[in-house]
Amino acid sequence: MAGKEISKEESLSLKGYRHACHIMLYADTDARLFGKIPMKHIVIHVNVSDPLCYPASLVVELNLLSPQMQMRFDGLLGFPGGLVNPAEESLERGLSRELWEEMGTALEVTAEDHHSSCVAPSPPHLITHLYCKRLREEELQEAERAAVLTAADHGLEVLGMVRVPLYVLKNGGGFPSFLSHSFISNSRSQLLAALRDLGLLSPGELDSAVACAEKIRHGPQP
Numbered sequence: 001m002a003g004k005e006i007s008k009e010e011s012l013s014l015k016g017y018r019h020a021c022h023i024m025l026y027a028d029t030d031a032r033l034f035g036k037i038p039m040k041h042i043v044i045h046v047n048v049s050d051p052l053c054y055p056a057s058l059v060v061e062l063n064l065l066s067p068q069m070q071m072r073f074d075g076l077l078g079f080p081g082g083l084v085n086p087a088e089e090s091l092e093r094g095l096s097r098e099l100w101e102e103m104g105t106a107l108e109v110t111a112e113d114h115h116s117s118c119v120a121p122s123p124p125h126l127i128t129h130l131y132c133k134r135l136r137e138e139e140l141q142e143a144e145r146a147a148v149l150t151a152a153d154h155g156l157e158v159l160g161m162v163r164v165p166l167y168v169l170k171n172g173g174g175f176p177s178f179l180s181h182s183f184i185s186n187s188r189s190q191l192l193a194a195l196r197d198l199g200l201l202s203p204g205e206l207d208s209a210v211a212c213a214e215k216i217r218h219g220p221q222p
């Protein structure tokens with residue numbers, strides 16, 4: 001469930017709510033999947049006789065950037081970040097502090113990085129704020145290294161950073177498979193909305209991936 005979207009200003013005027021601030025870090029990449037498939041704006045032909053979701057010989061244009069999420073202590077996927085008390089500090093400053101704890105990286109988050117604010121469906125009285133920040137590939141790699149080597153929370157509250165695969169392989173591997181996992185609160189909706197609004201995936205690609213993820217989720221387990 002996505003929850004109800006509101007403006008950041010309105011959310012800060014509401015009484016009795018906690019504020020959870022999280023961020024989607026992402027970067028262009030020159031990396032090649034399996035050493036040969038370019039990871040950015042590639043076109044592949046899906047030629048499978050019995051695909052789970054995509055018709056045979058469909059040409060899929062893929063925009064393969066690398067957004068990051070994390071595997072949390074509770075086994076759920078979510079974005080880096082945490083609770084911020086706006087009575088004590090700004091949402092952006094609190095988020096930067098959380099990032100230092102979880103990723104061991106000093107990242108300046110600004111009001112311009114704000115993407116959306118939402119009254120979350122669960123738990124009650126929680127407002128979730130998502131920020132999005134585009135980094136250079138080297139910066140993203142450095143943040144990934146720091147998350148393992150220096151972050152206070154590594155191995156405790158955060159089990160590891162993960163890149164979101166935006167490509168789609170035959171039989172739904174890649175993004176649809178990723179979406180079939182379990183996510184904390186409304187972070188899955190946040191991911192889908194951010195990818196759409198930033199133009200990283202088209203509404204059609206997102207709808208296909210969501211439908212495919214549902215089939216994977218309810219299909220036979222190996």
Ligand SMILES: O=c1[nH]cnc2c1ncn2[C@H]1C[C@H](O)[C@@H](COP(=O)(O)OP(=O)(O)O)O1
Pocket residue numbers: 020022077078079080081082083123126128157184185186187190
């Ligand atoms: O990625 C997320 N997107 C939206 N809501 C989230 C996300 N991660 C957690 N949450 C919710 C669930 C929790 O009720 C609060 C605070 O979670 P957490 O990140 O664990 O924060 P603390 O470390 O407890 O400060 O936000």
